[in-house]
Amino acid sequence: MFTKEMMEKIEAPFREQLKRMGTSGACGARAAQVERMVGEILSPGEAQALKCLYASMPVSDAVDYPAELFEAFARHGAFLWEKGPFAGRVPERLFAGYVLHHRVNNEDLTGHRAFFYEQLKDRIAGMDMRQAVREANYWCASQATYRSTDDRTASPMSVYDCAYGRCGEESTFTVSVLRSLGIPARQVYVPLWSHCDDNHAWVEAWCDGEWVFFGACEPEELLNRGWFAGASSRAMLVHSRWLLPVEEGTEGVDAPQVLPGNDMCQALNQIGRYALTTEQEVAVYDRAGNPQPGALVRFEVMNMACYGEIAAVHTDGQGKCVLRTGLGSLHVTASKDGAYGEALADTRQGSCCEIVLDAAGQQNDRWAELTFTAPKDSARNSVMPTDEEKARGRKRLEEMNRLRREKESRFYDQALAEEATAGMESDMRDRCAAIMKKACRNQKEIGAFLAKPADGAYPERWKTAVLESLREKDLRDITVEVLEECCLEAAGWESVYGDGLLVPYILCPRVGNEMIRPFRRFILGWLEQESARQGRDLSEEIRRNPVAAWELVQEKIVSDKKEEYGNLIASARGALESGRGSRLTQEVVCVQILRTLGIPARLDPVEGVPEVWMPSGEARSAKDAAAGSGQGEAVTEDMGVFVPLERHERTCSILIHGQEGVEWNYFGNWSLARFDDGAYRPLWLWEQDKLAGPIPAFPGRYRALTANRLPNGNILAKELYFRLEEGQQREIRLELAEAEPADMLTDHAIPDFAIKREDGEACLLSALVKEDSGLFIWLGEDEEPTEHILNEIYERREAYAELQGRLFFVAMRPEIRKNPACGRVLEALPGITLMFDEFGADMEALARRLYLEPGKLPLAVLIDRDMRGIYSVAGYNVGTGDMILKLVRMSKT
Structure with a gap:
């Protein structure tokens, strides 16, 4: 399947991975199983594929997932290489990294490749790669849409099963679908925007020698388009990830800059495909002026009112490093051997940014003012569809949305919910029904847990309690095994702690952003074996001194960033049996050990460090009495405090x-x-x-x-x-x-489209501002933010009177005149022109072009005669009416 040269590069890391898995326990057995697969069971091509996967996977994947899962990836990969619809058209390195490879980001792993292939093979039959990519993305839109969720990345099958995900999950899902068809695909990320407070991920696919991009589950008739195209031209970094132990294979002038990461993968800097760029050089010195090789330089942008890292590079032998980046401001820091320095760089100036390291650090103790400049919008990617293509794409997308809504309507099974909650009190039934609705297709698993009798092993009310202690996303992939183990193993602490302490910090299986797997019985067994080996009772030592749990975890789990990817967290079984795991793994496993032993613990919500609840003297006596006799008052959270295990208390x-x-x-x-x-x-x-x-x-x-x-x-x-x-x-x-006020003006090219007059005549925005700039306000019907802006305009009606010839209200229906707030404004200012719009794709594209939240009303846009958006705002903030007034007057001058 692969060349001898490539397999020679794969063999050594494959053997190293098997060594890391060890020779004992489930991990050792899994390593031996992999050996048998590649030596005796799989075909030569499948064996090569499996070796490639194990050679390039994070150690947590190797120890946490069954070998059969990766065998399925290998078999499907070998099939695609030999007989797939695009067999023979993809270079081996791109195939290995972007088709065969099982991991897209830090998602949970599932066996989905064959399933997605079967769903789409007939739809793409006879298509070229570009056509297949578009068709696959339309199918993805019929299966999932955007919804904000928590930071844990759900599996592609979970996204398919619940029909939604955030952008990182939509793109992981879409990349997985394309790889299932044999089309090289990767997730592309802007870690943090510079021009607004957020980030974004989309998809790139390799089509017969060229990488193209598009929005995941956001299909269009043309590739290299998406609402984010303008935003990406204002990025300071766009990157993808490469996990294989061989180079990525992109060569030539447009080759991405390779940014060696702190973990096992490389970041490929793709900024040149999306934005105007420059090379920002950084030089690091000590206080004596000596260059500092090996200093860690972090490049940061301001996002969400804090500095966020977008890239990190070590200096070379001359104490210098370079980042290919956009044209704007970067906050640059450097650190080495406890010394630290920082500087603000304007990449537009083209000068080297010099940083001096100082052990004392910044200590100005007074407010200092800085200005961060975001890159300006550029026409780096400006593919435009024809009106016919727009109409065709809109029609197809409407059909995909209809199919997805129909799919969602079938998720909740009323009869199953009634059967699972039979015999419960009315309030409890309602709570359980709400839980099962959030579980989507995982409702059967939740229903099976609720229907299974506790038989006195634990309180029935704990079923609802443990489910409600989880995040909404957890309900979509949690298992009966996990839920039941939580309740059974925590039963001994029912009389000791009140629910406010017991449920979130002992009963709950969720600690951080780990994949939830059973851990309590394994930990009890592991502690018993380790205690026998060491000749001391580790469980009792931890109960007397919970800090011992953190010391034990650090002793037994070695953290090596070069063996892991991103924020992956190994299971307790995988980490303790293999002796390997990330720093995050150490922290999560420590909390899991404490909860297993009936000690309330958590990751501190402020800094993320492991914490244990320590009772006061009075609470300790009550706790001991309750634990010994099963009698007495249960201990509550306010009878003690959470303290960090690694550091002293916050004094x-x-x-x-x-x-x-x-x-x-x-x-x-x-x-x-x-x-x-x-x-x-x-x-x-x-x-x-x-x-x-x-x-x-x-x-x-x-x-x-x-x-x-x-x-x-x-x-x-x-x-x-x-x-x-x-x-x-x-x-x-x-x-x-x-x-x-002048700082509030913008300069964005506005896409032209038509809105209608009251007589039904369609009129382009450009025609309405041909003689003078115009203020357009899209109004929400009977919505409070719209009421506020209308009230402000009415209160300042005398000032607005001089502008009313340039003022356009845009509504969805003529009934807006019946709204009291709107009606009195139109009566007081008869020169306002009332227009109508469907509030559909055109308005959404306008909002995104102005970097505003689509669908957020009212949407006010000041457009000049050159069709440039010079001010815009979505939603309502106090003083918006005054600000609009000032800026409309300013635009006239």
């Missing part, structure tokens, strides 16, 4: 005060970060209003940031560095940089 605190007149939102316009291991790590203060009380904190170095995002994507920022000594209490008053 410091930070009290945040907000600047008056500003609505402060964490990760919206401010953030806090603590310096740790050579970088400032953001504190995850999502869950509570941190302006309401002191924030418990460790001693150390901190950075506060505020961000004022402008409509053109630039940010006016302020930063404050400070240090907390042991026991220190510190008050911080946030400051937001002020923007001038």
